[in-house]
Amino acid sequence: MEGLDAEPALVELSNSFEDASVAMALRTADGRVVWANRALRGLLGYTLAEYRVLALEQIVHPADLELLSAETARCLAGQADEFEIPIRLVARDGEAVPVLLHSAALRRRTGGVYGFLTQIVDQRSVQETSARLARQLEYRRVTTELATRFINVPVERLGEAIVEALGIVAGFAMVPRAAVFSFDEEGDRLLHEYEWYAPGLSPLGPNLEPIPAGMFPWWSGPLARGESVVVDDTTCAPGVSAEGRAFFEVYSIGSFLCAPLASNGRRLGLVAFADPRPRGWNEDAVSLLRVCGELISALIERVQRERRIAETSELFARMASSVNEAFWIAEVDPPRVVYLSPASERLLGMPLDRAYRDPSAMLEYIEPEDRLRFTRLFAADGSAPEERELVYRLRRRDGEVRWLRTRVFPLQEKDRSGPFRVTGTTVDVTDEVIAKERLEQRARVDRAVSELAMNFINLPAREIPAAVDRALSVLATLADVDEAYLL
Structure with a gap:
């Protein structure tokens, strides 16, 4: 994502929203499109490589450029954080496509805008179904809220942020319960980690024992392949053991939807919706839960990475100070x-x-x-x-x-x-240097004494005074004094 490489959280966002049902794009503060998801590429017919080289004037209808530029300028000036405008986009075949464009400014902690998360709703079918449009708009609002909540989440707010996210997506899907489960170290049991539940309900967590992966057929099947699992009615779900059916009955689970949590090919667990009644799960609910799962996976991986860095830094600091x-x-x-x-x-x-x-x-x-x-x-x-x-x-x-x-x-x-x-x-190394100097001094003294002793052996009497003077001079040099005397 050239131009936005300094914002690693946006890479996570682009991966999470690649398969979203709403057309989405990331653009820089100066208007360049650096990422467009599959829905947007299909809407206008451009490839991702083409989006990255096309000027804004080539994508936006000339009559709508001034309006888009004015709203963008308001965000850059700090007068607004987002805007929504009806404009026309120019498709690859030249067709002017009426859309509802919603852009949310992505700000650094200092307040400066480094880009925009943009969602685009095709207006050509608005007249056919206003209800679907309202649903798409709500989907857009929810995905934008999810995205902004997960950017720069500190480690200490991990659990709080995940529960908030579960509440947001559960509200969209109109489901009374959503939860996150993680695999244990052996990967054969699911552990209850986080949960959101509607007012009037009680949490499952305090009473929920670890769930053996072999209780249900999906853990080693679709979820292991990175696919979502949709069960409209647990009473007639295929392949469920008697133990599994008893589990559904005890915890009043009439239907559920779950998506995998994974990072770099490593299975982390799953995120799930549960409803006490049998029900159908529409495409938006499946897509949104999957987006939520990918965001939670990225958040968990990022927080774990930050914790490892913090632990390493602390160990280094302790070592350095000791x-x-x-x-x-x-x-x-x-x-x-x-x-x-x-x-x-x-x-x-x-x-x-x-x-x-x-x-x-x-x-x-x-x-x-x-x-x-x-x-x-x-x-x-x-x-x-x-x-x-x-x-x-x-x-x-x-x-x-x-x-x-x-x-x-x-x-x-x-x-x-x-x-x-x-x-x-x-x-x-003061002690080392002093010790070395003392050893060298001792060696010099030993050599000098040895040489003096050798000089006095068999020395004629008449040469003794001169030899004594030479010996005193050597001793004075070794002792670092001006003169030495024989008393």
Whole structure:
């Protein structure tokens, strides 16, 4: 859906409404059609590829362009959220098709309009059946309400949003009960999850035990193939076991309609209408329940994905705050700090908010002799090796000098789009450096003492004073003092 790629919820909407009985389209704020469902493609005869390249002037009758543009402008200006107008659309064969066009503005959380969800009702048959038109309009209203309710639903409102959706579609179908069931981990039982029921009824949930999938023949048949199941009268439904018929009688289910819940080929469960009386289910009810099922599937998948991301982020944050090493991500040109783990403030001795505001502020804490080498560590010209490392001195705000080791790893090649990013770790190696220096000092002392001892062996008496002076000079150098004396 070019032009609207930044709105993943619209991809879910287009998939859900592809087979809707009402003609629907998504268009950008500047009027380009980026998606048209099967009903709209059949209404005007254009393919989806043709819709995407046709200008608005080629689809809308010239005499109606001004009206459509004026209503669109009102939404863009924030004066309205939707509009409904009678206009004529130009079909592929040139016929001017009278339609009732309803457009709802799709707004970002900031209020700006990034597109329109448009529904189109063919007016050519209005005179034949006003009742059907009213039904289509109600279908349009319900599908629009469903779509707007499911966009950007937060995780904590998952259950509430699903129950609201069940109530909306049940009201359209004039059915007293609607529910969502999920499969257990083994996939052989259905668990009651969410339910809407009409006033005066009691919920099934508290009394409903898990339903064995083998109780009814549809679980492994039509539903497994992604099809809806329509049963007008449960008393004469074929293939139902005695246990299944008893279930219908206990819970007063005279007829039902259900649609599958699935995501990426994985069965999640089903959404169902139930009526205590035998009844027929019209095409609109079947289509709307299926749309509802696809929206709920997409919502569940999105919420589960957000939960996994949140859990991963929380685990990473815990790990980052519990280790002594600092983790960070930065952009090199221009310099920008993307992420600093909590340990960074403790190691660097500077507030994290200052590091985020001014990445160069850290240079003030690095000893002057090490600053040039530190800046070269973040070279963005590709001349540096893939992995770089530097041990340097940093003077903290309290005046203490600490030795740090920073390792840098490039995240992105320079010839790719976007800023050049690097990640890495920083760890305090002061104790390691001091220990290494002490070992080296000890080794130098051992060598010097050994050499001095060898020099004094078999040394003539007349050369002893000069040898003592040389030994004192060596000792002064090792002790880092100006002079050494023999008392």
